[in-house]
Amino acid sequence: MGLLSPARISQLDYCLRYFNMTWRQGEGESNSNNHMEGDLMMQRAVMFTAVLMAILGGTLCVVGLERLIRGRSTLFSMVRFLLRFTFVLFLPLLSYMASHAEGKEGQLQFVLLWLLLIELVRKKVEVMVRSADGSFSRAADRFRPMGHSDEVTRLVWIGYLIYSSIIGQGSTLVMTMFSILWLLALAKLGQRVLNEWRAQESLAAAGSAHLISGYMQHVLEEEESQSGGGGSGSGASTDPMANCKYLVMGEEKLVLKKTGQQPNSKVLTTPHCGYGVGRFPHDQDEQKHVHLLIDVNKVKSLVTVNQIWSELKQTPAPLCCFSNRWRNFIDHLRFLCLSFSFFKLLRRRFEHYPMVEVGSKMARRLMLEGLLNNHEKEPDRNAINAFRVLQLELDFLDNYYQAGVPVVISAPWLFFVNFLMSLLFVSIYVFAVLVIVTLGADENLGRYIIIAMLLVITLLSIEITELLTVYLFSNWFLVHLLCLYTAPGSCLWNCLAKPIICSFIAFRFLVFNSFKLMLRLTGRQIKTTKIKIKQVSILQDCEPIKKLFAWASHVTLxxxxxxxxxxxxxxxxxxxxxxxxxxxxxxxxxxxxxxxxxxxxxxxxxxxxxxxxxxxxKKKKQQxxxxxxxxxxxxxxxxxxxxxxxxxxxxxxxxxxxxxxxxxxxxxxxxxxxxxxxxxxxxxxxxxxxxxxxxxxxxxxxxxxxxxxxxxxxxxxxxxxxxxxxxxxxxxxxxxxxxxxxxxxxxxxxxxxxxxxxxxxxxxxxxxxxxxxxxxxxxx
Incomplete structure (x- = not known):
């Protein structure tokens, strides 16, 4: 009975309770340690991914500019793919940190900041690597409100997280910063919707293929009337390029604003046209007709290839020491405008609009005699120029079906507004980071600040790359400036605007040559006229060892x-x-x-x-x-x-x-x-x-x-x-x-x-x- 005395029972109960408490405490400490190790590992993963994204963003800016000079032989596509890959990898890591931020006010605030910034980057990164199926079609320009439903849902969810986690629980300044940032993100979404809608309604972007079809019908009718139906034109004995009326820019001026017949109006139709096959011969079913009411007087105000060809031919060199290089640059500008005109014509093939000039002697003479001869005595130069025009045409076509180009063509001012809004968002974002740092006391605050700044670098790199490559230094903007330069204008326009245009073109010329010099100093080859083609040998493909090293090798044509x-x-x-x-x-x-x-x-x-x-x-200089x-x-x-x-x-x-x-x-x-x-x-x-x-x-x-x-x-x-x-x-x-x-x-x-x-x-x-x-x- 002594073993079961009340004192013994009390001591035994105390020991059992102490042991149980100690065991539970030890288990809790173990789970807490595992949880802390998991959080630390995820933070390091987020840090590593953010560093990778910032590096790729900076590389994208450099390679994007390099691509404007060296053409497609750069790593631009690979960098874009890797940037999207790291972005997709960053999202689940961010989700993990958001779900484990309970009780950590500083971490939760930074995660919400990252989510807001990611929403600005998401759309741009998602379109970097797009599917080729259906991307080259009339549907690519179509505005779809449901296409932005996911973005609206994400922004609403982020707004709810801000409201439930920040509003009413933090300082007034922090609440104000988060509210402004969320409203700016919402405004950016609204601007993207406006951009797509404007691009769809623009006659210079989505409606261009329809207008080009009508315009080429008008050109072909004039050509046939002048040649008596032969289709060779009145200027058959002269340079085809000097008589080429292919449109470069300004097709939106053709459309009459008012309905009904006007004194100078003309109705253009494209009868007997199958999509992309032309009138010669009639061998396919009709798919799409064009009916267009145009102002005939406006046709003379359009910028065509023959105007560019003759106007740029008279342009003097700014400095005698650069005369040869400047002349080559002028020839490049002429071929660039010709490529842009070809791009507008070829767009109709992808968007199923009639190509009425295809098969006519006018078109064949322009391509076979004009493009393949271009008044050069050297056969090598003829071939290089011809292939360069075709390469630039495909570049224009490929770039058009990306997100930013239709916006630039339809309304360039919207593009600048987008860039300025991004700068405003970044400024308030950095200020919000400083406010959180001042008020917060998290031990991982330094790591959070670095991640936030790396995301800012990524956003700015993408925005700057888009601004320079899609707009300021793009070939499209250069063609636009050349059209403004060659278009007739008033005396004030000729005295003020044209010198500014010439100055910018000369500045672009100097910038590109400086960049070429830097590439040469780093050992990078600059051959914009080369074509890389893939090679497969059936003999090598039969051998297991050689097949691994020669699956599809590349050589220069x-x-x-x-x-x-x-x-x-x-x-x-x-x-x-x-x-x-x-x-x-x-x-x-x-x-x-x-x-x-x-x-x-x-x-x-x-x-x-x-x-x-x-x-x-072959030895050097050996024929x-x-x-x-x-x-x-x-x-x-x-x-x-x-x-x-x-x-x-x-x-x-x-x-x-x-x-x-x-x-x-x-x-x-x-x-x-x-x-x-x-x-x-x-x-x-x-x-x-x-x-x-x-x-x-x-x-x-x-x-x-x-x-x-x-x-x-x-x-x-x-x-x-x-x-x-x-x-x-x-x-x-x-x-x-x-x-x-x-x-x-x-x-x-x-x-x-x-x-x-x-x-x-x-x-x-x-x-x-x-x-x-x-x-x-x-x-x-």
Whole structure:
């Protein structure tokens, strides 16, 4: 009984209670430690992501300016992708910190500040990497209120968090700062809605394609009336560029504000027009007609290519020491305006408006004689200029379907208002950070301040990049200034405005040349005229080791190849504009599809290149032999066509499953023949054995046709063989370029910025060049 005395029971109860309390306290301390470690890890992750976003934002600004000079050969797209990736990664980390901010007033206030700033960045980052599906269409300009429903929901939720967490619980100054910032974020959302609505209603942005269709109908009718229906125009013996009435800017002036017939009005219609095919010939169903009431007197006030061409030709150099460089810059400005005009014409193809001039002699003469000659005696310069115009045209087209460009075109002042509002938001944001720091006492306050400032740097970097690349230093703004400069004006305009425009153009010229000098000092090449094309060799693709290193390599398109393509385009008949399937001696292409022809002739070209051994490296200032030039053209274009078969079948005339199946069959046949001929090993000797094989060892008819063609051309003179192959591949590439598959080229342009085949497709679209079947003469 002594063990159960009241004193013993009291002592035992005390010990049990103490032990239980100690155990629970220890468990609580353990959970608290784990929670603190988790918070610390998340804070470090947020810090790391914010640092990465700030670095990428600064890099985006530099690379964006570099892209204006060096073209698409920069890392601009990759930086935008990485910035969006880090932004998406930052959102769940921020959500975690917001959910674990209970009892931490300083952390909660900073998280709310970050959320408000993120809402300003979100829309810009989301459109950086867009889907190519449907982005090049009339729907891209359409205003959709439901498209902003997510933004409204997020802002309402953030406002509720501010109201429930800050309003009534903090100081008056903090409450005021958060209220102003939330209202500014709401105003920015309203401005984005206004921007989209204005871009949709603007005749210079969304309505431009419709007006261009009507204007080109007017130009074509005038051309036909002057030439008596022949379509060649009254100035057929002069420079086509000097008589080119393609519109550069000012189409919004055509539309009459009042309805009904006016004394100087004219109704324009586009009868017998299918989308993107023109009036010559009538071979497709009608899709969309244009009916437009214009003021005929306003036509003379429009800025056209011939005005730019003649006005800029008379511009003197500002300094004698820069005369040659300035003249090259003036030529670049002229071609830039021509590219912008082509971009407006090509937009109709994507938005399904009629291209009435396509197929006319006026259009073919402008493209085949004007663009491909441009009054230069050197063939190399002709080819470089022609491809440069096409590249700039595709750049304009790709940039237009991004978020900021339609806003700039429709109402530039809205763009400046957006930038000024962002600066106002940042100023109040920084002031709010200082207020929270003054009133707060959180141990992690320093880390929160750094994250807040890094987000500010990211926002400013994106805004500055957009301001410089989309507006101030953009090619569109330069074209706009040139149109203002060449447009007729009053004496006051000529004395005040034009010198300012010239000063800004000269300033841009000096800035770009300074930036080019900096790039050269850092070892960066500046070749704005080069075209990078992808290469695939079916022999390398059959070998497992080489396949890893040559999946789709890039090479610079040689000038010899550009010249060969341009010379072949010049030979197209102005009257018909038809291109037929090329033939090469020793290969029967009758009954074969384009995919089978590419596979067989590519195999023959690769085997011949291997049989002739490695090419000797050209020394500096050493002129290349014609045979070496032809060999370069043939192998480069052959591997590019094989790249289309292996990696981009949607750009070929044949359907994609057929292209993929034929490619896999030929590749499997070559693998089996190589292993059987040389004991299962890979290498040069195995392909030499394939060169000597016969039809029994090559079961695939396409592979055997390629080997048979190689065995025949190998017996010919090497110079003649390479010349014939080079001509064949040039003509085959031109034969593949015309296409009605607008969606395929839109996807290629939106994803990779377009390629050589897309440049040629744009050229063939403007000139009305079409494929013709050799048997029945039908155009395809």
């Amino acid at each position: 040689a000038t010899e190849a550009k010249v060969a393509i341009v010379e072949s385009l010049k030979g197209i008949d102005l009257g018909t504009g038809n291109v037929s399937l090329p033939h090469i001696s020793g290969f029967n292409s009758r009954g074969k599809t384009a995919t089978e022809i590419i596979l067989a002739c590519h195999l023959a070209t690769e085997l011949l290149d291997m049989a002739h051994g490695k090419r000797k490296k 290349r032999q014609p045979e070496d030039c032809d060999r370069t053209v043939a192998t480069t274009l052959s591997r590019f066509c094989m790249y289309l078969v292996a990696r981009a079948p949607e750009l070929l005339p044949d359907n994609e499953p057929w292209v993929s199946d034929r490619y896999e069959e030929v590749k499997s046949c070559l693998k089996e023949a190589s292993r059987r001929c040389y004991c299962g090993a890979w290498g040069r000797q195995s392909w030499k054995a394939v060169m000597e094989t016969n039809k029994e060892h090559l079961k695939n008819p396409t592979a055997w046709a390629g080997v048979k063609l190689f065995q025949q051309v190998r017996t010919e003179d090497s110079a003649a063989a390479w010349k014939n192959l080079a001509e064949f591949w040039v003509k085959l590439l031109i034969y593949l370029a015309p296409s009605n598959d607008v969606e395929g080229h839109a996807n290629a342009l939106a994803s990779s910025g377009g390629d050589l085949i897309t440049c040629l497709w744009a050229f063939c679209t403007h000139a009305g060049i079409r494929r013709q079947h050799e048997d029945d003469g039908n155009q395809v």
